[in-house]
Amino acid sequence: MMKQARTLLSRSLCDQSKSLFDGASTLRGFASWSTGSGFSGKEAAKPSGRVFAPYAIFKGKAALSVEPVLPTFTEIDSGNLRLDRRGSLMMTFMPASGERKYDWEKKQKFALSPTEVGSLISMGSKDSSEFFHDPSMKSSNAGQVRKSLSIKPHADGSGYFISLGVINSILKTNDRIVVPVTTAEFTVMKTAFSFVLPHLMGWDRLTDQDGTGTQRTTSHGNTDPQQLEQEWDK
Amino acid sequence: MMKQARTLLSRSLCDQSKSLFDGASTLRGFASWSTGSGFSGKEAAKPSGRVFAPYAIFKGKAALSVEPVLPTFTEIDSGNLRLDRRGSLMMTFMPASGERKYDWEKKQKFALSPTEVGSLISMGSKDSSEFFHDPSMKSSNAGQVRKSLSIKPHADGSGYFISLGVINSILKTNDRIVVPVTTAEFTVMKTAFSFVLPHLMGWDRLTDQDGTGTQRTTSHGNTDPQQLEQEWDK
Amino acid sequence: MMKQARTLLSRSLCDQSKSLFDGASTLRGFASWSTGSGFSGKEAAKPSGRVFAPYAIFKGKAALSVEPVLPTFTEIDSGNLRLDRRGSLMMTFMPASGERKYDWEKKQKFALSPTEVGSLISMGSKDSSEFFHDPSMKSSNAGQVRKSLSIKPHADGSGYFISLGVINSILKTNDRIVVPVTTAEFTVMKTAFSFVLPHLMGWDRLTDQDGTGTQRTTSHGNTDPQQLEQEWDK
Amino acid sequence: MMKQARTLLSRSLCDQSKSLFDGASTLRGFASWSTGSGFSGKEAAKPSGRVFAPYAIFKGKAALSVEPVLPTFTEIDSGNLRLDRRGSLMMTFMPASGERKYDWEKKQKFALSPTEVGSLISMGSKDSSEFFHDPSMKSSNAGQVRKSLSIKPHADGSGYFISLGVINSILKTNDRIVVPVTTAEFTVMKTAFSFVLPHLMGWDRLTDQDGTGTQRTTSHGNTDPQQLEQEWDK
Numbered sequence: 012m013m014k015q016a017r018t019l020l021s022r023s024l025c026d027q028s029k030s031l032f033d034g035a036s037t038l039r040g041f042a043s044w045s046t047g048s049g050f051s052g053k054e055a056a057k058p059s060g061r062v063f064a065p066y067a068i069f070k071g072k073a074a075l076s077v078e079p080v081l082p083t084f085t086e087i088d089s090g091n092l093r094l095d096r097r098g099s100l101m102m103t104f105m106p107a108s109g110e111r112k113y114d115w116e117k118k119q120k121f122a123l124s125p126t127e128v129g130s131l132i133s134m135g136s137k138d139s140s141e142f143f144h145d146p147s148m149k150s151s152n153a154g155q156v157r158k159s160l161s162i163k164p165h166a167d168g169s170g171y172f173i174s175l176g177v178i179n180s181i182l183k184t185n186d187r188i189v190v191p192v193t194t195a196e197f198t199v200m201k202t203a204f205s206f207v208l209p210h211l212m213g214w215d216r217l218t219d220q221d222g223t224g225t226q227r228t229t230s231h232g233n234t235d236p237q238q239l240e241q242e243w244d245k
Numbered sequence: 246m247m248k249q250a251r252t253l254l255s256r257s258l259c260d261q262s263k264s265l266f267d268g269a270s271t272l273r274g275f276a277s278w279s280t281g282s283g284f285s286g287k288e289a290a291k292p293s294g295r296v297f298a299p300y301a302i303f304k305g306k307a308a309l310s311v312e313p314v315l316p317t318f319t320e321i322d323s324g325n326l327r328l329d330r331r332g333s334l335m336m337t338f339m340p341a342s343g344e345r346k347y348d349w350e351k352k353q354k355f356a357l358s359p360t361e362v363g364s365l366i367s368m369g370s371k372d373s374s375e376f377f378h379d380p381s382m383k384s385s386n387a388g389q390v391r392k393s394l395s396i397k398p399h400a401d402g403s404g405y406f407i408s409l410g411v412i413n414s415i416l417k418t419n420d421r422i423v424v425p426v427t428t429a430e431f432t433v434m435k436t437a438f439s440f441v442l443p444h445l446m447g448w449d450r451l452t453d454q455d456g457t458g459t460q461r462t463t464s465h466g467n468t469d470p471q472q473l474e475q476e477w478d479k
Numbered sequence: 480m481m482k483q484a485r486t487l488l489s490r491s492l493c494d495q496s497k498s499l500f501d502g503a504s505t506l507r508g509f510a511s512w513s514t515g516s517g518f519s520g521k522e523a524a525k526p527s528g529r530v531f532a533p534y535a536i537f538k539g540k541a542a543l544s545v546e547p548v549l550p551t552f553t554e555i556d557s558g559n560l561r562l563d564r565r566g567s568l569m570m571t572f573m574p575a576s577g578e579r580k581y582d583w584e585k586k587q588k589f590a591l592s593p594t595e596v597g598s599l600i601s602m603g604s605k606d607s608s609e610f611f612h613d614p615s616m617k618s619s620n621a622g623q624v625r626k627s628l629s630i631k632p633h634a635d636g637s638g639y640f641i642s643l644g645v646i647n648s649i650l651k652t653n654d655r656i657v658v659p660v661t662t663a664e665f666t667v668m669k670t671a672f673s674f675v676l677p678h679l680m681g682w683d684r685l686t687d688q689d690g691t692g693t694q695r696t697t698s699h700g701n702t703d704p705q706q707l708e709q710e711w712d713k
Numbered sequence: 714m715m716k717q718a719r720t721l722l723s724r725s726l727c728d729q730s731k732s733l734f735d736g737a738s739t740l741r742g743f744a745s746w747s748t749g750s751g752f753s754g755k756e757a758a759k760p761s762g763r764v765f766a767p768y769a770i771f772k773g774k775a776a777l778s779v780e781p782v783l784p785t786f787t788e789i790d791s792g793n794l795r796l797d798r799r800g801s802l803m804m805t806f807m808p809a810s811g812e813r814k815y816d817w818e819k820k821q822k823f824a825l826s827p828t829e830v831g832s833l834i835s836m837g838s839k840d841s842s843e844f845f846h847d848p849s850m851k852s853s854n855a856g857q858v859r860k861s862l863s864i865k866p867h868a869d870g871s872g873y874f875i876s877l878g879v880i881n882s883i884l885k886t887n888d889r890i891v892v893p894v895t896t897a898e899f900t901v902m903k904t905a906f907s908f909v910l911p912h913l914m915g916w917d918r919l920t921d922q923d924g925t926g927t928q929r930t931t932s933h934g935n936t937d938p939q940q941l942e943q944e945w946d947k
Contacts, residue, residue, distance in 0.1 A: 213298030447766030
């Protein structure tokens with residue numbers, strides 16, 4: 012698929028020129044948005060403080076930025092924690108307002124849940140996905156405002172169109188921002204999303220412990236007694 | 246497979262509404278169960294203590310929660326450790342007792358071993374798996390009580406049915422709890438399980454060492470002498 | 480594909496002999512180059528200092544060495560950081576000057592961006608890729624000097640040819656260094672690149688935080704309120 | 714492929730019973746061997762000391778144990794390190810000497826190099842691989858003693874036969890130890906090997922640094938100046 016590769020390449024080249032020409036300022040912009048995005052105070056309680064590292068894709072008609080929002084935990088007792096809110100991947104769309112300029116005022120956001128992330132990373136080169144969010148769901152205002160994120164493959168399999176639609180039946184507005192992403196850019200997203208997913212679920216906390224847990228167990232039967240205990244405990 | 250995607254989506258939407266409507270309380274429930282599940286005292290010897298972050302899936306007739314149970318180690322001499330008990334992934338099933346209510350009393354557990362995890366993460370969209378556990382295996386009581394975990398694909402490839410059956414020939418009971426999971430949810434499980442597997446095996450301990458191991462080796466022949474030594478040492 | 484496997488094996492064997500016969504000195508060489516390659520002063524501010532661990536492949540006519548160049552961050556305010564420059568994977572090519580000798584003076588470098596890494600790790604066994612870099616792009620000197628990295632599959636699917644071409648229209652030079660890599664070596668690269676990619680993006684910084692982020696959230700509606708807030712905040 | 718799954722299951726069940734019946738003692742055995750295998754003194758310089766966590770597979774006629782051997786580094790100057798010896802995955806084979814008994818005296822070892830690990834993790838369900846090691850290669854004793862590790866798929870795709878052959882033309886011995894592994898067990902190996910590979914290469918050292926590397930860079934042209942510099946520096 013040399014042809015595909017060249018296409019992809021030329022794209023990534025021009026994307027690169029865009030992102031690098033005004034990358035500094037734009038990333039600064041993205042970062043400034045994300046300042047408000049979901050690192051709780053405690054989360055920031057570390058020497059290097061908050062870190063803003065959005066993965067940004069700049070295209071002719073719009074830009075897309077993605078960055079993780081970490082989960083939060085509740086202390087349930089003597090220093091033990093329970094996952095309180097799962098993390099998410101915040102996608103920020105911004106329409107172009109001119110040559111390599113993007114309109115901050117018209118940005119739209121969509122927070123992918125872990126399950127929606129699972130849906131995205133399981134997509135094949137010909138698959139589509141669509142996610143719907145309604146802030147008022149199950150309330151009397153249900154349906155007044157709806158967001159839908161759509162991921163559709165290019166006809167030639169060289170990438171996807173990622174578009175965010177926002178319909179506001181009160182303001183009578185219907186916005187849609189579309190960003191074409193190459194297979195290479197989508198692979199970066201899938202790889203980074205797969206890396207981040209266990210962290211959004213809080214599972215990195217379960218496994219990076221230094222304790223040794225040196226407790227004896229004597230084996231009898233075909234299954235570890237303690238695990239059996241757990242399995243059979245009510 | 247737009248249709249599949251939409252189906253999957255509508256499902257994940259309603260799941261999401263469920264999980265989020267009573268998510269807080271239910272997760273608290275899951276956490277309270279897991280309090281007893283396999284973090285040894287030593288394991289908990291750290292500032293943030295135990296962390297409870299079950300991955301929970303809420304469906305109409307039942308709920309499924311999964312979380313890692315870390316391995317334990319035995320001190321064999323001067324500060325050296327040997328893996329004593331491999332970790333596992335504890336799956337907890339709970340039947341629904343009403344609209345968005347689940348019956349804690351009727352929960353059933355199944356602890357996936359690392360090898361069973363390997364079997365699950367190698368499953369294709371059309372594959373099935375079934376695991377059997379018998380706490381009394383090889384004893385005179387063998388077969389009296391048997392648990393079987395079954396994973397079967399949806400006919401349209403849009404996900405799997407995960408069901409846990411428990412047959413107790415003494416109490417003459419035969420319970421089965423079935424939870425349908427979407428491809429997205431199964432992908433979350435596969436991704437998180439792959440992340441956790443090396444930790445269940447204790448291999449994260451082997452590799453996160455800060456020592457520099459700066460020992461000279463002079464190369465002669467086609468293979469590193471030390472490795473050769475190891476290979477040929479008896 | 481026993482045949483393929485044997486081929487691959489014999490190759491990796493002779494590669495191994497090469498790399499191990501003069502491995503020490505050559506790796507030293509590679510390391511000495513990389514001394515200048517992109518670990519900023521701050522980055523080195525740790526007990527064990529800088530670590531040089533290029534992945535080197537030695538073949539008959541040339542050698543290829545790859546190692547990550549970490550991203551840099553800018554402090555934006557009270558201890559908060561913003562990704563300033565994404566990391567890259569620096570590939571260094573070196574032509575052979577004799578039996579197991581390589582000409583340091585004629586080395587050529589190519590820095591893969593995260594997106595180019597995404598393109599590489601998404602390649603199938605029959606895919607090709609080509610990347611172009613021009614240091615003077617968009618300047619009056621554009622096109623005077625061009626570098627192109629090409630990855631082409633072996634006819635029998637047993638690996639790839641990775642070649643770096645450098646055309647200098649001023650010096651009237653046209654260099655090309657080609658290194659054949661086996662499927663095994665390419666898999667090592669894909670696996671290591673996938674591991675490193677989130678680090679090049681700075682996403683490991685977002686997720687390895689120790690804070691507990693224990694903030695209460697009360698759920699209403701179908702989506703976490705804080706995430707909604709973020710999604711709907713302008 | 715329900716049938717495959719059941720087969721796999723029954724196997725993994727009986728394997729499990731084996732490994733758990735005498736697991737404690739045997740793992741102790743494996744650990745005691747590995748005491749001598751490649752954690753350098755410096756490497757052990759940490760509170761929890763060495764950690765022994767072999768992944769062991771016990772079958773009727775033989776057992777296989779695998780565990781990582783970490784790389785070593787050389788201090789090249791003021792606290793900087795250079796990879797000196799790549800790590801490996803040490804495979805230890807042991808023939809059965811009776812019902813759930815294994816003959817320690819007859820164990821044979823084979824150390825997989827990073828490239829050989831890459832070959833293994835890239836294997837499809839129908840692929841084969843074979844690796845040859847000769848400690849005396851390129852010496853006058855070349856060929857006197859040869860080790861070959863062979864991985865061959867089961868006819869029904871339900872797993873692989875992993876066998877280690879050792880031919881000693883001096884002692885006139887020709888040993889071969891064969892261990893059948895299920896797809897599940899091989900998936901555990903592939904997943905754990907993929908996790909470990911970057912560590913064998915020393916790349917975890919490059920990326921787990923805490924430094925902030927906050928150095929200013931001003932962008933001009935289409936590529937980051939510092940990376941260009943590196944790319945074009947000679």
